[in-house]
Amino acid sequence: xxxxxxxxxxxxxxxxxxxxxxxxxxxxxxxxxxxxxxxxxxxxxxxxxxxxxxxxxxxxxxxxxxxxxxxxxxxxxxxxxxxxxxxxxxxxxxxxxxxxxxxxxxxxxxxx
Amino acid sequence: xxxxxxxxxxxxxxxxxxxxxxxxxxxxxxxxxxxxxxxxxxxxxxxxxxxxxxxxxxxxxxxxxxxxxxxxxxxxxxxxxxxxxxxxxxxxxxxxxxxxxxxxxxxxxxxx
Numbered sequence: 350x351x352x353x354x355x356x357x358x359x360x361x362x363x364x365x366x367x368x369x370x371x372x373x374x375x376x377x378x379x380x381x382x383x384x385x386x387x388x389x390x391x392x393x394x395x396x397x398x399x400x401x402x403x404x405x406x407x408x409x410x411x412x413x414x415x416x417x418x419x420x421x422x423x424x425x426x427x428x429x430x431x432x433x434x435x436x437x438x439x440x441x442x443x444x445x446x447x448x449x450x451x452x453x454x455x456x457x458x459x460x461x
Numbered sequence: 462x463x464x465x466x467x468x469x470x471x472x473x474x475x476x477x478x479x480x481x482x483x484x485x486x487x488x489x490x491x492x493x494x495x496x497x498x499x500x501x502x503x504x505x506x507x508x509x510x511x512x513x514x515x516x517x518x519x520x521x522x523x524x525x526x527x528x529x530x531x532x533x534x535x536x537x538x539x540x541x542x543x544x545x546x547x548x549x550x551x552x553x554x555x556x557x558x559x560x561x562x563x564x565x566x567x568x569x570x571x572x573x
Contacts, residue, residue, distance in 0.1 A: 355504070383561060392467075392551050392564030393505070438504060448495075448520060449562060453504035 353441050355452025363460050368429050370455045372439035373421040374443040380440040382415060382422045386435045387454070393438055397424070429459045463488035465551045467565030474572055480525075480539040482568050484552030487533065492554040494535040495562065496527055499549040511535060547572045 351377040362368050374382075380401035385393035399406045399413045399422065406413050410429075415422040426433055439452040467484045474480060486492050493512055497505040507520045509527035517527050524543050528536045535552060552565040 353504075381560075385564075388566070392553070392567050394564070395561045398561065420534075440505075442570075448507045448510055450507070451497075451505040 351379055351441055351443055353439060353450045353452045355439050355455060358453065359456045359458070361458045361460065364429060364431060366425045366429055367415050368433070368459075370424045370437055370439070370457070371421060372423070372441075372452050373419075374441040374450075375420070376441070377417075378419060379428055380439040381449075382413070383440050383442075383449075384411075385412060385440065385451075387438065388435050389426060389456050392433055396437075405446040412440045426457075429457075431459050431461050433457060434459045440441060463554075463563065465552060465554055465563055465565045467568060469568060470566065471569045474542050476572055477541045477542055478567065480537070480542050480546070480570070481531070482536045482537040482550055482552075482570075484537075484565055485533055486535075486554045489533070489554070491532060492556060494529060495553040495555075496535065496537050497551040497553065497564075499551060499567075505551065509537070542572045544572050546570065555570070558560060 351405050356374045383395050384396035386396045387393040397413050398409050399415050410427045412425040436454045436456050438454050440449045442449045464487045495510045496508040499505050511517050511529045514529055525539050550568045553562045555562045
């Protein structure tokens with residue numbers, strides 16, 4: 350089955366700096382790659398997603414890139430703010446499959 | 462609009478006691494439903510998913526079971542809890558495969 354690895358497990362940046370979180374997946378059939386943000390005591394919420402037919406997607410300060418050949422995808426947050434502090438999860442989903450495999454998560458801390 | 466309700470928010474149960482966590486979805490029909498477990502400092506582990514009433518798929522052999530008695534109701538159960546069942550349990554739904562999953566607020570279960 351699909352295996353998703355996520356790095357780093359913790360990331361601390363200064364407010365205004367950029368943050369990058371990377372994930373790799375094992376099954377080349379995966380074609381949907383969402384990123385979720387989880388605040389303390391809450392369920393994860395989708396912040397951005399990308400499908401395998403595009404290589405990059407951007408939404409204001411957040412962008413995701415996908416390299417299908419290398420089977421990795423990354424989350425980029427620019428001009429970080431303290432409210433970006435949370436745990437971020439990447440995930441990969443196989444076509445026509447009902448489960449989504451998550452990475453172990455990255456705890457991002459943005460220092461004011 | 463669609464909403465997902467999950468309860469209780471926190472639960473402390475003794476070893477060997479039964480468990481029942483309930484999740485309901487409003488505002489949509491025939492959703493895919495999921496139960497995830499999140500251990501402390503770790504990612505989301507898919508436990509069960511369901512594509513319809515009475516249809517349950519289990520991803521991990523364990524002490525838990527799931528049922529879907531109604532279209533928008535998903536229940537996670539155990540006959541006898543183990544210490545290792547402690548964790549943060551999340552219910553989620555999606556309209557179709559290969560789309561965004563919406564998570565509930567989670568239940569923090571502590572088995573003592």
